Amino acid sequence: MDRAAIIGVGMTKIEKRKIRQTFADMAWEAVNKALTDAGMTMDDIDNVVTTSSDFWDGRTISCMAVGDASGAAHKNISCVEGDGTYGAFYGMTRALSGSYRTTLVTGHTKGSESVSSLITNAAFDPIYERSLGMDMITACAMQARSYMHRTKTTSEQLALVSVKNHGNALKNPLAQLPLNLTVSDVLASEMVADPLHKLDCSPVSDGCAAVIIAHESVAAKFRQKPVWVRGVSFCADSFFFGDRDLSRAGSLAQAAKKAYAMAGIHDPKKEIDVAEVSDAFTYQELLWLEEMGLADDAAAGKQLERGDFNLDGPLPVNASGGLLSGHPVIAAGLYSMAAVVRQIRGDAGGFQVKKAKTGLVQGVNGLGGQSHCVWILDKDK
Amino acid sequence: MSDQFQGIEPMVYQSQINVPYSWWAGDTATRFFVTLRDEKKITATKCGDCGKVLLPPRKICPRCFTENMEWVNVSDEGTLLTFAVARRPFAAIPADKKVPVIWGLIQLDGADTALLHYLDGVRPEEVSIGMRVRAVYAEARKGTIRDISHFKPVK
Amino acid sequence: MAKRVAIVGTGQTFHKSHRPDVNGQELIHEAVARALSDADLKLKDIDAIVIGNMDHFEGINYVDCWSVDGSGGTMKPIIKLTTGGTTGCTVAIGGYHLVASGMFDRVLIIGWEKNSESDTTGAITTAFDPIWDRLVFAGAISGLAAEAQAYMARYGATDRDGARVSVRDRKHAMNNPHAQLRKEVSLEEVLASPMLADPIHLLDVCPRSDGACAVIMASEEVAEKICPTPDWIWGTAARHSYSYLGDADYGRLTSMREGSQELWKKAGIKEPRKELDVIEMYQPYSFGGLIWIEDMGLVGPGEAPRYIWDGNTDMGGELPINPSGGVISCNPIGATGLIRCAEAAMQVMGKAEGRQVPDVNFAFSSGFGGCWWTDMILHGKKKPA
Numbered sequence: 001m002d003r004a005a006i007i008g009v010g011m012t013k014i015e016k017r018k019i020r021q022t023f024a025d026m027a028w029e030a031v032n033k034a035l036t037d038a039g040m041t042m043d044d045i046d047n048v049v050t051t052s053s054d055f056w057d058g059r060t061i062s063c064m065a066v067g068d069a070s071g072a073a074h075k076n077i078s079c080v081e082g083d084g085t086y087g088a089f090y091g092m093t094r095a096l097s098g099s100y101r102t103t104l105v106t107g108h109t110k111g112s113e114s115v116s117s118l119i120t121n122a123a124f125d126p127i128y129e130r131s132l133g134m135d136m137i138t139a140c141a142m143q144a145r146s147y148m149h150r151t152k153t154t155s156e157q158l159a160l161v162s163v164k165n166h167g168n169a170l171k172n173p174l175a176q177l178p179l180n181l182t183v184s185d186v187l188a189s190e191m192v193a194d195p196l197h198k199l200d201c202s203p204v205s206d207g208c209a210a211v212i213i214a215h216e217s218v219a220a221k222f223r224q225k226p227v228w229v230r231g232v233s234f235c236a237d238s239f240f241f242g243d244r245d246l247s248r249a250g251s252l253a254q255a256a257k258k259a260y261a262m263a264g265i266h267d268p269k270k271e272i273d274v275a276e277v278s279d280a281f282t283y284q285e286l287l288w289l290e291e292m293g294l295a296d297d298a299a300a301g302k303q304l305e306r307g308d309f310n311l312d313g314p315l316p317v318n319a320s321g322g323l324l325s326g327h328p329v330i331a332a333g334l335y336s337m338a339a340v341v342r343q344i345r346g347d348a349g350g351f352q353v354k355k356a357k358t359g360l361v362q363g364v365n366g367l368g369g370q371s372h373c374v375w376i377l378d379k380d381k
Numbered sequence: 382m383s384d385q386f387q388g389i390e391p392m393v394y395q396s397q398i399n400v401p402y403s404w405w406a407g408d409t410a411t412r413f414f415v416t417l418r419d420e421k422k423i424t425a426t427k428c429g430d431c432g433k434v435l436l437p438p439r440k441i442c443p444r445c446f447t448e449n450m451e452w453v454n455v456s457d458e459g460t461l462l463t464f465a466v467a468r469r470p471f472a473a474i475p476a477d478k479k480v481p482v483i484w485g486l487i488q489l490d491g492a493d494t495a496l497l498h499y500l501d502g503v504r505p506e507e508v509s510i511g512m513r514v515r516a517v518y519a520e521a522r523k524g525t526i527r528d529i530s531h532f533k534p535v536k
Numbered sequence: 537m538a539k540r541v542a543i544v545g546t547g548q549t550f551h552k553s554h555r556p557d558v559n560g561q562e563l564i565h566e567a568v569a570r571a572l573s574d575a576d577l578k579l580k581d582i583d584a585i586v587i588g589n590m591d592h593f594e595g596i597n598y599v600d601c602w603s604v605d606g607s608g609g610t611m612k613p614i615i616k617l618t619t620g621g622t623t624g625c626t627v628a629i630g631g632y633h634l635v636a637s638g639m640f641d642r643v644l645i646i647g648w649e650k651n652s653e654s655d656t657t658g659a660i661t662t663a664f665d666p667i668w669d670r671l672v673f674a675g676a677i678s679g680l681a682a683e684a685q686a687y688m689a690r691y692g693a694t695d696r697d698g699a700r701v702s703v704r705d706r707k708h709a710m711n712n713p714h715a716q717l718r719k720e721v722s723l724e725e726v727l728a729s730p731m732l733a734d735p736i737h738l739l740d741v742c743p744r745s746d747g748a749c750a751v752i753m754a755s756e757e758v759a760e761k762i763c764p765t766p767d768w769i770w771g772t773a774a775r776h777s778y779s780y781l782g783d784a785d786y787g788r789l790t791s792m793r794e795g796s797q798e799l800w801k802k803a804g805i806k807e808p809r810k811e812l813d814v815i816e817m818y819q820p821y822s823f824g825g826l827i828w829i830e831d832m833g834l835v836g837p838g839e840a841p842r843y844i845w846d847g848n849t850d851m852g853g854e855l856p857i858n859p860s861g862g863v864i865s866c867n868p869i870g871a872t873g874l875i876r877c878a879e880a881a882m883q884v885m886g887k888a889e890g891r892q893v894p895d896v897n898f899a900f901s902s903g904f905g906g907c908w909w910t911d912m913i914l915h916g917k918k919k920p921a
């Protein structure tokens with residue numbers, strides 16, 4: 001198989017409500033930042049993949065709003081619906097298929113413009129479940145309970161994820177919620193859905209991110225040193241919660257295993273230097289780390305207390321502040337990817353970690369992490 | 382350049398997607414709901430290939446990917462696997478439900494998979510994983526999942 | 537090295553206006569089971585799944601996740617692509633790139649729609665820009681009527697020319713057991729049917745349908761082991777320009793012109809009318825069957841009516857179009873573009889039964905939607921160079 005690299009990233013600042021920008025305006029900003037970052041012009045882009053969701057945008061064929069702003073006029077274009085990591089996956093295959101050499105991938109969300117409880121309620125099965133009125137927060141509360149019960153992880157340990165990630169965000173000017181918090185602050189915040197407090201949950205956010213993925217034959221032609229894709233895989237679990245072990249994420253374990261195999265990684269704990277994982281809720285960072293073999297089973301909370309995942313720890317996790325500090329849902333995975341790319345390039349600014357040769361990015365689709373996409377990025381080809 | 386938003390609110394177009402949907406349950410779910418409505422019985426499908434009893438009932442076994450199902454009755458009593466408690470009145474919560482609303486994932490005796498539903502008749506503080514619960518049927522049943530009113534603890 | 541890609545199996549439901557006997561997952565499963573059986577594969581052989589539909593037609597968010605019981609996606613990679621009416625062709629193009637990249641050897645591609653479950657027009661209206669266009673535009677038909685009017689004004693075509701295309705497709709549908717509408721109509725019947733939006737009569741347009749389609753693509757290493765005469769993908773193209781209603785060139789399908797020219801160039805096709813053997817195009821209304829084949833370069837601007845009246849696109853003609861009966865005979869939107877792809881593949885593979893065109897070397901399939909968007913695929917009997 002040929003190799004692909006990420007050669008440019010661009011992001012808008014993540015904000016609570018972008019009243020001055022439409023979807024297209026956000027895309028325009030992110031795309032131009034990515035082109036500048038890569039030292040490219042739109043003419044250097046062969047094809048475009050946008051990532052959006054008709055539900056979040058309140059618009060059938062939501063990709064229509066951003067195609068032109070993403071520079072796709074007179075070019076080949078497609079649209080992935082789901083997390084940005086999936087959009088990037090499809091974009092990568094297009095750069096490797098022989099049809100194109102460079103793919104521009106964008107993802108956007110304006111959470112501020114809709115009611116997330118209703119949008120995510122629509123992900124439940126309409127016949128057996130939807131009328132019960134659950135949504136993403138209550139679904140994840142259920143999973144959090146299940147995970148805490150199995151692993152004996154405590155509310156204090158969950159809160160510490162929030163403290164760490166909001167604290168990291170203080171060093172990331174793009175983050176929406178940089179906060180100096182204590183564990184008590186998190187535990188004293190409103191209980192929204194037991195066992196999740198308000199500060200255990202990511203905020204509603206607006207933002208757009210873009211990444212440029214290139215075939216190896218052109219990856220070094222532009223301004224940036226390429227960040228190579230060493231491994232990538234995605235996998236979906238059963239849909240119904242009652243068909244899964246909700247305290248685990250079997251599909252994530254499988255996706256990570258395949259991504260490691262592709263990357264030739266045998267000991268992820270030692271070989272991964274930095275990770276951006278989907279921390280839409282505090283417990284998720286811990287559960288996902290365990291399932292990917294980046295923390296010991298049922299021990300992520302303890303390792304967190306030890307400082308293992310801090311900015312200056314052995315495996316910095318969500319050094320950018322993560323989704324807890326800003327969560328434009330569909331774009332989320334692209335923000336995570338861009339953060340790891342910057343770490344590996346050494347230009348992450350205030351949240352730069354010391355060693356960042358090999359990085360991991362994880363994105364999520366569906367309720368309670370039904371589907372996961374895992375990327376291994378590397379400084380070396 | 383002067384700020385065009387100075388002193389004014391930006392224009393907002395208020396809209397909602399209001400498409401009337403009618404989801405046809407299909408033969409399999411219809412049979413489940415008719416039995417639930419008329420006989421107050423919870424039924425499930427058992428896969429003839431892997432032997433798993435699936436609830437909600439399935440026409441196709443997701444693992445074996447075959448259509449080889451027989452109907453079986455499952456108990457209306459089971460074990461609580463996990464639960465969530467809404468404290469905020471989230472928009473998706475039906476109007477007739479007042480917070481705190483408790484949802485549980487309940488594995489009924491005789492089923493290999495668990496069902497999502499409400500827990501009621503119990504305070505959130507009294508709910509624990511592993512507790513035994515039993516279905517309470519709605520008085521007026523219309524052939525929907527809410528023909529089960531909720532599950533309550535078995536005393 | 538990029539890999540060559542071929543279609544090795546296809547499956548469809550028997551499309552109907554309403555399928556109350558199955559839910560969405562079960563409908564999907566019918567098509568998937570038929571495709572697996574056609575390729576003589578088991579679910580375990582499938583490395584990844586691409587699925588698509590239009591969210592607001594079923595009102596289900598994260599369809600890739602919800603559908604796994606029917607798609608077979610449990611513990612597999614599954615990804616959702618969606619671009620509106622073009623979706624069915626978009627997912628096929630997606631499957632092509634997933635295999636060509638070398639990431640997967642066997643990819644299952646699914647398009648589906650239960651149009652009966654929503655108010656289709658209400659859902660389509662939300663496609664248009666909420667601030668500029670949505671309040672003044674209702675559903676798909678008004679845009680199509682504007683296109684037809686512009687074409688007629690420019691080239692002097694008439695509603696009889698449109699009706700002739702409808703007569704052709706409805707006749708062809710008689711040969712396709714999967715088609716929803718299987719009733720021959722006369723020119724007079726089309727013209728006498730209720731006027732929906734001038735010049736479009738009821739019998740000029742597609743129905744609403746429930747249906748699903750599945751296609752299996754394989755890499756060159758395994759394709760010929762699965763299927764001795766696979767359908768090779770020679771190239772794909774898509775154009776989705778435009779964001780506002782006023783941006784389109786009414787009367788010409790720019791996306792078709794740009795995309796097909798790219799495709800002909802990729803494949804070294806000089807005279808598409810002579811080199812193509814069969815076309816399955818997403819043509820949701822009769823006038824598209826005139827305008828768009830001109831944009832494909834089959835005939836010159838304004839020449840399509842004469843070409844079609846002469847029977848060239850009928851079964852047995854120079855270049856049969858829509859042997860399946862096309863979209864006018866059945867339109868489960870998210871599946872429709874993929875059905876075109878499957879039908880073109882069946883023609884190349886020699887599996888099209890009663891609607892088989894003899895000796896197909898090159899076939900063309902397309903998807904239409906969004907706002908005058910076109911996705912397209914060139915299929916061939918020979919392995920591409």
Ligand SMILES: [Zn+2]
Nearest residue numbers: 428431442445
């Ligand atoms: Zn089974």
